[in-house]
Amino acid sequence: MSGIELGLAVFGGMLALMALRMPIGVAMMVAGGGGFALIAGWIPLIAQLKSSAYYLFSSYSLTVIPLFLLMGQFATKSGLSRGLFGAANAWLGHRPGGIAMAAIGGCGLFGAICGSSLATAATMGQVALPELKRYNYSGALSTGALAAGGTLGILIPPSVILVIYAILTEQNIAKMFLAAFVPGILAALGYLLAIAVYVRLYPEEGPAGPEHPLREKLRSLVDIWPAMLIFVLVIGGIYTGVFTPTEAAAFGAVATGLLAAVKEGMGWQGLKECLLGAAEASAMIFLILFGAELFNGFLALTRMPDTLAGLIGGSGLPPLMVLAAMLVLYLVLGCVMDSLSMILLTIPIFFPIIMALDFGLTPEGTAIWFGVIALVVVEVGLITPPVGMNVFIINSMARDVPMLESFRGVLPFLISDGIRVVALIAFPPLTLWLVRLLG
Numbered sequence: 001m002s003g004i005e006l007g008l009a010v011f012g013g014m015l016a017l018m019a020l021r022m023p024i025g026v027a028m029m030v031a032g033g034g035g036f037a038l039i040a041g042w043i044p045l046i047a048q049l050k051s052s053a054y055y056l057f058s059s060y061s062l063t064v065i066p067l068f069l070l071m072g073q074f075a076t077k078s079g080l081s082r083g084l085f086g087a088a089n090a091w092l093g094h095r096p097g098g099i100a101m102a103a104i105g106g107c108g109l110f111g112a113i114c115g116s117s118l119a120t121a122a123t124m125g126q127v128a129l130p131e132l133k134r135y136n137y138s139g140a141l142s143t144g145a146l147a148a149g150g151t152l153g154i155l156i157p158p159s160v161i162l163v164i165y166a167i168l169t170e171q172n173i174a175k176m177f178l179a180a181f182v183p184g185i186l187a188a189l190g191y192l193l194a195i196a197v198y199v200r201l202y203p204e205e206g207p208a209g210p211e212h213p214l215r216e217k218l219r220s221l222v223d224i225w226p227a228m229l230i231f232v233l234v235i236g237g238i239y240t241g242v243f244t245p246t247e248a249a250a251f252g253a254v255a256t257g258l259l260a261a262v263k264e265g266m267g268w269q270g271l272k273e274c275l276l277g278a279a280e281a282s283a284m285i286f287l288i289l290f291g292a293e294l295f296n297g298f299l300a301l302t303r304m305p306d307t308l309a310g311l312i313g314g315s316g317l318p319p320l321m322v323l324a325a326m327l328v329l330y331l332v333l334g335c336v337m338d339s340l341s342m343i344l345l346t347i348p349i350f351f352p353i354i355m356a357l358d359f360g361l362t363p364e365g366t367a368i369w370f371g372v373i374a375l376v377v378v379e380v381g382l383i384t385p386p387v388g389m390n391v392f393i394i395n396s397m398a399r400d401v402p403m404l405e406s407f408r409g410v411l412p413f414l415i416s417d418g419i420r421v422v423a424l425i426a427f428p429p430l431t432l433w434l435v436r437l438l439g
Contacts, residue, residue, distance in 0.1 A: 007304030010035040014295070024341045025284070028291030035298040052293050057286065060246065061167050066282040067249035068158050071256050072114040073274035078260035080227045081123045084109040087220035089131065090212040097199035097206035099135055100145040101192050103128040107149030108188045109224070112156045112231050113256065117339065117382055121150025121390045125397045138205035139401030141198065144409020147390040148191055151379040154339060156184035157235055158249065160285070161339055161378070165371045168292075168347050171364070173245045174238045178434045179368045183376055183424055190416035198412045226263075230255045239438060285340065292344040305349050309356040319357035323370075323425065326350050327377045334381020338389060342378050350374075365432050372431045373424055380417045383410045 014031035018024055037045045056062075088105030092098040103124060111120045125146050132142040154161055157177035166173045199206035212220075234252040237243035243251060257274070260266040266274075299305055312322055326346075333342050354370045361369060382390040385407045395406045424430055 003302035004304050004307045006035065006038070007299060007302040010298065023287075024338075024345075025287035025289075025291040028288070028295045028345070032291065032295030032298040036294065036301065039298070039301045048294070048297055052297065053290065056290060056293050059167070061163075061173075062286075062289075064163055064173070064246045064249045065160055065285060066278055067246065067253050068115050068160055068163070069281045069285075070274065070278035071158075071249060071253040072116050072119055073277045074253060074256035074260045074266075075110070075113040075227075076119060076123050077264065077266050077270055077274055078256060079264045080113060080224075080256075080259075081106065081110050081127045083220075083223040084227065085124065085127045085131075087224045089209070090217045090220040093209035094211040096203060096208045097141070097195040099128075099132055099209050100137060100141055100195050100199075100206055103132065103142075103145050104149040104152075104188060104191045104195070107146070108152045108156060108184075109227070111150075111153030112158075113227055113252075114153050115158045115160050117151050117154040117379065118389060118393060120153030121147060121393050122397075124149065125394050129394075129398055133398075135209050136207055138202075138405075138409075139398060140405045140409030141195070141205050142409070143391070143394045143398050143401050143406040144411075144413060145191070145195060147383050147388065147394045147406065147410055148194075148413035150390045150394070151382050152184060152187055154379045154382070155180050155187060155375060157181065158245075158252070159375075161343055161375060162371070163245070164285075164289070164340065165343055165347065165375065168344070169351055169367050169371065171367050171371065175364075175368060175435050176371060177235065177238065178438060179372050179431050180375070181434055182430055183372055183420070186420055186423070186430070187376075187379075187417070190420050191413055194412040194416040226259050230259070288341060288344055292348070295345075296348045299348055305352040308349065309352040312353050313356040319359055320425065322353065322357060323373075326354075327373070327421070330374065330377045331381055331384055334378065334384055334388075339375075339378040339382065342381070343374070347374075359428070361428060361432075365428070365435075368435060369424075369428050369431050373421065376417070376421055376424060380414065380421070383413065385410075 010031050014027050017027035017030060033045055036048060085102060085106035088102035088109070089099060092101045092105060095101065106128065107120050107124045110124055111117070114120050114123070128146060129142060157180055159180065162176045162180055163173055165171070166176045195206065230252055233255070234248045237251065238245055238248045260270065330342060330346070333346070355363060355366060359366055382388055388410065391406050391410060395401060395403050
């Protein structure tokens with residue numbers, strides 16, 4: 001059996017283990033370890049386990065992950081979601097569909113602090129769903145807007161998935177954050193436009209809320225200035241060189257922790273819950289990272305990624321066709337696994353192929369551009385039928401809304417996402433111009 005045949009066979013076995021509900025990190029360890037032993041033997045596998053664990057978990061770059069996760073935990077505990085939604089509602093709620101637009105705005109702002117799509121969707125859902133219901137918004141628009149808005153947490157920096165992609169592909173984390181800004185803003189604007197078009201077609205599904213006086217609008221900005229200051233200091237500190245990403249994450253975690261203590265009176269019990277939540281999430285991510293490291297070691301022995309890159313590079317297929325096939329596969333994988341697992345599973349195979357193709361960009365530009373596009377499509381997978389994690393989370397909070405109605409509600413946002421993906425592929429400067437300007 002050739003290396004590529006063995007690689008494909010083990011890859012298929014790993015997907016089968018995942019389908020049998022084995023944890024993804026464990027499935028990657030079993031498949032990668034088994035394949036490694038078949039090629040090199042058990043003694044080299046044991047040596048690989050020892051060295052891989054040490055070199056992976058002693059990496060300074062990985063320290064940014066638990067710190068950003070802790071920052072997100074504190075942000076959730078601090079009640080920022082209420083203030084951010086209230087501010088967005090004060091400025092947008094009087095328009096047709098305005099409260100749904102406020103939910104998108106609140107999700108975007110909270111995602112900039114939290115960095116997690118599922119946490120953004122869950123937290124903003126608790127705050128915004130009662131308001132949407134109170135003003136007689138349809139179940140489809142309410143749940144669809146919140147499910148789509150939650151995806152902004154994965155793209156708008158700081159983003160844990162962007163950090164992991166940068167580590168896997170040896171890219172600069174600050175440049176990855178810069179590259180994600182414009183696509184993230186385009187996502188938010190596209191969702192607002194989708195709501196505006198939707199309520200023009202179906203005005204009864206998104207009635208306008210009450211007009212807020214100017215004094216109340218300005219007061220709402222006062223309520224959220226600490227969150228915005230933290231975001232500016234964290235992201236601005238990275239780009240100006242004042243902080244490394246890890247130092248910025250540490251500063252953000254401490255600042256949001258103090259904000260939670262002062263604003264919401266978070267005590268020792270709340271602190272313990274935040275630390276435990278960040279530790280559990282970090283342990284889950286690190287287990288998957290270790291499984292991916294072992295599986296990548298097996299792939300390196302088979303030379304499957306390099307062989308596929310050579311075959312596709314010499315096939316004469318247009319680079320954009322290869323990219324499109326990868327993005328379709330991301331949508332399919334989104335039906336069975338979460339965004340982090342998709343990135344860790346596919347990047348070791350896809351990245352060498354992409355780097356072997358000519359898109360008219362520098363190697364660094366290609367790596368950054370592909371990373372952002374992959375992240376955008378992974379984000380779309382969170383709301384794509386028949387299985388969209390964000391849709392399930394929001395629908396579980398709105399028990400009176402049928403699941404089919406929630407998936408109908410995300411269709412306008414999927415159309416917006418499709419247009420955005422095409423634009424990012426067709427015009428790479430949308431992703432790279434900030435990097436070239438400030439990088």
